[in-house]
Amino acid sequence: MVLMVLLVASVALYLIHKKLKLVNLDTFIGPVTTSVSDFYMESQCNACSKIFEKTDDCPYHQFVMTTHDKGRLGNKMSEYATLLAVSALTGFTPVLSKEHHSALIDVFPSIPYNGSIISDSCINEAHQLFTENLAATQAFLATRPQERIRNIRLMHYPNTVFYFDKIKGILKDHFAFTPRVNDAAEEFLAATRRQIASRIPNPIWVGIHVRRTDYEHHLDMLQNGTLVKFEFFIRAMIKLKETLSDSNPNFDPSNLVYLVSSDDVDWIKDNFQTLAHAETIIYAANAFESKFEFPPNHLDMCIMSKCNHSIVDYGTFGFWGAYLAGGHTIQAENIGTGFSIQVESIKQAKLSKWQFIEAHSRQTP
Structure with a gap:
């Protein structure tokens, strides 16, 4: 198995987290969580420039990943946007597959993440999340997955506008053309x-x-x-x-x-x-x-x-x-x-x- 490595540009990632903290992410899921945005900052920024530790081919750090790499540019953008939104909601670190990253970075060089090689075992053990079912996703988020789930895998072609519209300003910064x-x-x-x-x-x-x-x-x-x-x-x-x-x-x-x-x-x-x-x-x-x-x-x-x-x-x-x-x-x-x-x-x-x-x-x- 190939180990999964997450390489993050520390300065750029710090800036994105600072911006995310300005968004009132609590409104995503109402009273279920008291401070999703603070959790997001606290749980991730200490690891901004690190190669995460691993166990069983997966890092200890909680993360949400993209692994569906068959779509074209619009699909890739939707998956990335949903990835950031779900990451902000759960406090999990966003992880892009190498294929996903490669497809986006050629168009949008401001994206502050590098691609990662994701092992099969890591993919298989992750919780599968089908965000197109909004009611089921809301119910899942209400259970506070950050307290009981290690990793999340976004399935199919995620395009959950309901969530990522809350961070539209951040997405517009990331989706700046070459x-x-x-x-x-x-x-x-x-x-x-x-x-x-x-x-x-x-x-x-x-x-x-x-x-x-x-x-x-x-x-x-x-x-x-x-x-x-x-x-x-x-x-x-x-x-x-x-x-x-x-x-x-x-x-x-x-x-x-x-x-x-x-x-x-x-x-x-x-x-x-x-x-x-x-x-x-x-x-x-x-x-x-x-x-x-x-x-x-x-x-x-x-x-x-x-x-x-x-x-x-x-x-x-x-x-x-x-x-x-x-x-x-x-x-x-x-x-x-x-x-x-x-x-x-x-x-x-x-x-x-x-x-x-x-x-x-x-x-x-």
């Missing part, structure tokens, strides 16, 4: 602003993410659903205009500029160019240049995160682009007859500026 990606996004927005300045001097950026290709099979298998049609995005744009008009009496819809990204660029170009206001549609794919030494999807999400508002259909990639952006978000629901874990997770968090509309409609507005 300078080269950030600079490329900023330059693209600046160039676009100059291009449309004569028509739209004060643009309101709306990020739109369209998920297609292999997601069709995913929706069919898990939700008995189908990909949304273009009319969904038309209705979403109308809904966003109504929302912005209601929230701001000075809102001018002619200032809206839509930055559209997708894993199917041909589809979005074929459809969005048919709009009467097609001149307000900008394709994020145009920002990417062959000289860039990073994948196009990194730039897509970075551009989306810099928008004022968002429209997404489904999937964690679009979710994170919109979540990092803030502002109002319109998302699809009732995609199929099956249950959507992602939609339910967002609704449980009661995000004040997140609205859902029907994924499918028989009539096009």
